[in-house]
Amino acid sequence: MAEYHLSTPLSEEQIRDLHVGDTIYLSGQVFTCRSRLHRWVFDEGHASPAAAMERDALIHVGPIVLREDGKYQLVSFMPTSSIRFEKWGAKSVREWGLRMIIGKTTMGEETMKAMRELGCVHCSPQSVSPNLWCDSIEIDDVELFDELGTIEATWHMNLNELGPFVVDIDTHGRNLYDEHRDEVDANREAALRKLGIPEDFEYTRLY
């Protein structure tokens, strides 16, 4: 499990070198996206924001940003759960040419397949530590602020060594959480036995 300090734009080779469990820090230009932007582009047929077409790293995040004297001040930042964007995940990787998604949790089979084919990874935080990240982020601009609102808009961020994040989906078909799941499942059986719940327990079907 290696540590990488990467900068956008990211090359396919750099991304294919990453493996589940590796730690990354990211610098350079990225953009943000949540549910409403996905729907705006992929369901409603609007044009993609310029940053999505130009930048190859996406953060699933709804930051708190205040506008003061014409400048944007980032108040709080924590990547958000990616699994809820699964419906649009593969499209976002393909159409926006993504190399990296920083989010939370995991993504599903379709997105993993697109990531494997095209060379893209998913990374997640292992802490809830907005204040340790805020100083690594500058906000340059925003798109679709009026249309989508403050947290669903596309923020243009310039990162300086933002991290650490763990690679949880790599281009080799591995998923950190799927691997951890087997361990938890084994522990669950032991926990249920310890609580006195027999292996053949079945709920009474009330409905």
Added chain:
Amino acid sequence: MILREQYEQVIFETIRRGATEISPDVLAALEAAEARETSNAAKMGLRRTCDSLLQSRVRQNPCCPDTGWPVFYFKIGNECRIEGGMMALEEATRNAVRKATKMGYLRATMKHPLTGYDPGDNIGENIPNFTYQWVPGDSLQVSYVAKGGGSECFGGTRHRVVAFADGIAGIQKFVVDSFVEATRSGGICPPNVLGIGIGGTANLAANLAKEAACLRTVGSHHPDPKFRELEENLYEAINSLGVGIMGVGGKTSVLAVNVEYAYTHIAGICVDISSNCMVARRGTSVIHADGTVEVLTDPKWFGDR
């Protein structure tokens, strides 16, 4: 008489404090979890989380940008007189939420469920939400809870009707299985404060679970030995799962398991679970009839707990 200007300001301060200053019981539980960990990744995750929480107190910014649903719990003295009455109290609370959102203490998270429309101030149909409890005395207690979306949306909140025949085994299995499914990929931001509501109608069980998760302090216990034992057994069982911080392994998966119950129709026992984020945020203030204000770290929503 508790004056409008004062309670609006106190409610605003309670929101600000609840969103930015982590309660001492939650911080202590996270620090204790860090001390217990043997894996470097889990230890570092907990340390980084605690460091960030401590900085939020100083920087006066939210502990987590997902300030979620603004939820309010009032304990109102039976003799308490509120200027403008209860409708004014609710209007003042909405004003305080608007102000806190504008100032960046809350994120504009609340949106229309079908269109996604963002009013920009966290105010909309049935939001914020209010729960009242009537108590002896003449003071007004407000608790603000920032109920994060992670722990609410990704399986941390569940309902099942368990047959009386299935007993405690059925209840425990539902809780453990639900928790495992909800933490498959760390969506609910473990280690969580897990609230469990048993009995009553479905909505009552759900409310008890939510209040147990959001209003009881970490380290509190149910006074009934049967329920305390259930809390302790589930705490041990869930912490043996190895879910760990953000679902990537570790010794601590829950900071607490808090159970509350209601008498019920035993044809079917409603069991609800409600998870609160590791960054479990609440703020509580009391305004006494003489105008003095007290900040509480424990809302004591359930009598002595």
